[in-house]
Amino acid sequence: MTIWSTFFYVFLFHAIFSLRKRFPDNVMRYFYRLMPVKHA
Structure with a gap:
């Protein structure tokens, strides 16, 4: 969009891609829940 x-x-994807190598999936699920899910 903007x-x-x-x-x-892009920054978020890079951060997740980097953190995914260090932290387990439960931490990733925690970050995923923090993200405002807006698919509309």
Whole structure:
């Protein structure tokens, strides 16, 4: 959408990709629940 949302999701994807190598899946589920799920 906007360039800020694009930058945010790229940064978020990079952070998740990096953290996924260090932390177990339950931590990833915790971060996933913190994210505002807006698919509309």
